[in-house]
Amino acid sequence: MTAIPATGPSLSKRARGLLPYLGIAACALWCLAPFYWMVISAFRRPQDQFDNTVVPVRWSLENFTAVFSGGNAFGRALLNSLVVAGTTTLLTLLVGVVTAYALARLSFPFKNAVLGIIIATTMFPGVSQLVPLLKLFTGIGWINTYQAMVVPSLGFALPLSVWLLTTFFRQLPFELEQAAMVDGCTRGQAFRRIIVPLAAPGVFTTAIITFIAAWNEYLIALSMVNEKDMQTATVAISKFTGISGFDQPFGTQMAAGVIVTVPLVIVVLIFQRRIVAGLTAGGVK
Amino acid sequence: MATTINEGTPVIPTGRSRRAKVADSGGRLAALLLSPTMLVLALVIGYPVLAGFRESLFTRGEGLDADGFVVEGERFVGLDNYAAIFSGDRATAFWNAFGNTTFFTVTTVFLETVIGVAMALIMQRAFRGRAFVRASILVPWAIPTAISGLLWRWIFQADGAANAVLGTDILWTADGPAAKTAVIIAEVWKTSPFIALLVLAGLQMIPREVYEAAQVDGAGALQRFWRITLPLVKPALLVAVLFRMLDVLRMFDLPAVLVGVNQKSVQTLTTISWFEASNLRYGSAAAYATVLFVYIAVISYLFVKLLGADIIGQAREVRKKPATKAGAKTVRKVAA
Numbered sequence: 297m298t299a300i301p302a303t304g305p306s307l308s309k310r311a312r313g314l315l316p317y318l319g320i321a322a323c324a325l326w327c328l329a330p331f332y333w334m335v336i337s338a339f340r341r342p343q344d345q346f347d348n349t350v351v352p353v354r355w356s357l358e359n360f361t362a363v364f365s366g367g368n369a370f371g372r373a374l375l376n377s378l379v380v381a382g383t384t385t386l387l388t389l390l391v392g393v394v395t396a397y398a399l400a401r402l403s404f405p406f407k408n409a410v411l412g413i414i415i416a417t418t419m420f421p422g423v424s425q426l427v428p429l430l431k432l433f434t435g436i437g438w439i440n441t442y443q444a445m446v447v448p449s450l451g452f453a454l455p456l457s458v459w460l461l462t463t464f465f466r467q468l469p470f471e472l473e474q475a476a477m478v479d480g481c482t483r484g485q486a487f488r489r490i491i492v493p494l495a496a497p498g499v500f501t502t503a504i505i506t507f508i509a510a511w512n513e514y515l516i517a518l519s520m521v522n523e524k525d526m527q528t529a530t531v532a533i534s535k536f537t538g539i540s541g542f543d544q545p546f547g548t549q550m551a552a553g554v555i556v557t558v559p560l561v562i563v564v565l566i567f568q569r570r571i572v573a574g575l576t577a578g579g580v581k
Numbered sequence: 582m583a584t585t586i587n588e589g590t591p592v593i594p595t596g597r598s599r600r601a602k603v604a605d606s607g608g609r610l611a612a613l614l615l616s617p618t619m620l621v622l623a624l625v626i627g628y629p630v631l632a633g634f635r636e637s638l639f640t641r642g643e644g645l646d647a648d649g650f651v652v653e654g655e656r657f658v659g660l661d662n663y664a665a666i667f668s669g670d671r672a673t674a675f676w677n678a679f680g681n682t683t684f685f686t687v688t689t690v691f692l693e694t695v696i697g698v699a700m701a702l703i704m705q706r707a708f709r710g711r712a713f714v715r716a717s718i719l720v721p722w723a724i725p726t727a728i729s730g731l732l733w734r735w736i737f738q739a740d741g742a743a744n745a746v747l748g749t750d751i752l753w754t755a756d757g758p759a760a761k762t763a764v765i766i767a768e769v770w771k772t773s774p775f776i777a778l779l780v781l782a783g784l785q786m787i788p789r790e791v792y793e794a795a796q797v798d799g800a801g802a803l804q805r806f807w808r809i810t811l812p813l814v815k816p817a818l819l820v821a822v823l824f825r826m827l828d829v830l831r832m833f834d835l836p837a838v839l840v841g842v843n844q845k846s847v848q849t850l851t852t853i854s855w856f857e858a859s860n861l862r863y864g865s866a867a868a869y870a871t872v873l874f875v876y877i878a879v880i881s882y883l884f885v886k887l888l889g890a891d892i893i894g895q896a897r898e899v900r901k902k903p904a905t906k907a908g909a910k911t912v913r914k915v916a917a
Contacts, residue, residue: 320707320714323700323777324710327774328717330733331732333735346738348742394617394618398615399615404612407611410615413619417626421873422831422851427629427636427866427867428628428632447625458618512726533727533731534730546734549731550731575722575775576779
């Protein structure tokens with residue numbers, strides 16, 4: 297970048313050609329440097345934890361073993377997260393696919409109003425659910441259960457997935473469905489045999505995005521559960537306790553963070569084209 | 582005409598009565614298909630809003646009895662919870678949280694927009710590295726906010742990476758103005774890539790010819806940006822900015838994990854409400870939540886009304902496309 301005002305037009309031209317690459321490097325550095333720091337910190341030995349070298353002096357898996365040992369019970373937390381996020385995703389898809397089909401395919405009065413309501417609910421602050429649902433769940437003995445985390449999560453996951461699915465379904469070639477119905481399929485059959493297979497990629501993308509949103513949930517999971525065995529991964533990591541008492545066990549937390557995020561990052565990178573299409577079409581979250 | 586054909590009913594359109602019938606059956610089927618979602622939303626969102634408002638008008642017996650148990654029982658206190666928030670002894674706490682929420686919203690959304698647009702412009706220019714940047718841009722998005730809070734808490738440690746890089750000795754995660762900065766940096770890091778993705782999608786819709794024509798007419802790079810790029814990505818950008826604003830207004834994870842709940846400098850309306858609820862002061866917690874709800878509703882209403890952010894526009898717009906492309910063809914065939 298500093299080379300631009302230097303000598304000669306040829307050099308400045310070459311510098312201009314380099315400029316996009318510098319920009320790219322800046323973007324990538326911005327996005328990846330903190331993540332890199334998490335990974336690197338996880339692989340340091342606990343006694344080197346506060347080193348600020350770019351690469352660990354000694355690599356070690358000690359932080360990772362600490363994640364699963366002692367009072368952290370992280371395996372259980374991962375399972376809890378999987379159950380909660382998985383159930384939320386499954387339920388929202390079951391309900392959402394039907395609704396999104398109606399929104400994408402049928403024309404009916406107040407359709408824009410329905411779309412407006414669905415998009416408005418995505419703006420809903422999660423804390424507004426907190427007190428009423430906390431009281432309700434205390435009353436019916438749901439505190440420290442999976443459903444106490446799944447049900448509130450539907451509040452943000454359902455509008456999100458309906459919205460994404462609707463935008464995906466709109467792009468489907470519905471003439472095929474008409475053709476099937478001309479050939480004697482009922483509307484339901486045409487939907488099952490023609491539309492469902494074609495819609496599968498969009499449904500799959502929606503599933504990933506919804507799962508990530510549910511997996512990342514923190515406020516409700518923190519409030520509805522006070523037993524360690526029922527904590528989700530995000531809550532459990534933030535509550536890790538160190539061996540040395542008051543010190544925050546950053547090494548262990550970074551290792552747990554790596555365990556939680558690296559699979560997500562890999563999945564996201566594999567399906568990045570779809571996910572980008574979903575995010576830009578939905579514009580939510 | 583096109584919409585009638587798009588109904589998907591395998592019939593030859595025979596005039597008005599047929600069309601009305603189709604729309605009617607469509608309406609009934611739609612109601613049937615929509616009802617599960619609407620029912621769930623009414624239960625998990627509609628009910629809490631109303632019950633929360635009711636709750637905000639009550640107060641619980643807050644004392645502990647002789648055995649140390651919380652005394653149950655609620656009293657109707659009308660608007661006392663709100664009065665206490667706005668002007669009572671906790672008024673400073675509320676206005677502090679309200680101010681922080683607004684401050685975070687304005688600063689982070691502004692920075693995200695600037696950085697996001699810059700990133701999008703870079704990605705659009707770069708052909709070879711685009712896939713790489715797009716992949717790396719998804720990384721902050723995929724990291725749970727609570728984890729990113731921990732990650733930044735680690736970076737912002739007294740002897741952590743941030744101070745080492747900057748050569749400073751700032752106590753970022755202690756209560757104070759530095760904590761605000763830390764929250765803003767962490768939030769902007771995580772979400773500006775999201776704006777970049779949306780803006781990039783908008784940029785790719787702009788035809789090249791527009792720029793070429795402007796260049797022929799002698800428009801400079803800056804002029805092209807202000808006069809062509811910005812107005813044309815404005816719809817996409819407005820929606821992105823609206824969603825970001827609403828997300829920051831309800832921010833909880835990041836300040837709670839990065840600095841802590843009930844820390845004055847990063848207290849937001851959500852953290853203060855959560856703190857009240859966790860101390861079993863449900864009435865005032867619900868009042869804070871209701872105020873936040875109304876604040877968010879007002880802001881989004883103003884945003885949509887004043888700036889004309891068309892949030893369901895994408896849904897409407899995409900609907901037209903198949904109608905003109907495929908629909909028109911079908912119509913012509915049927916007409917012939």
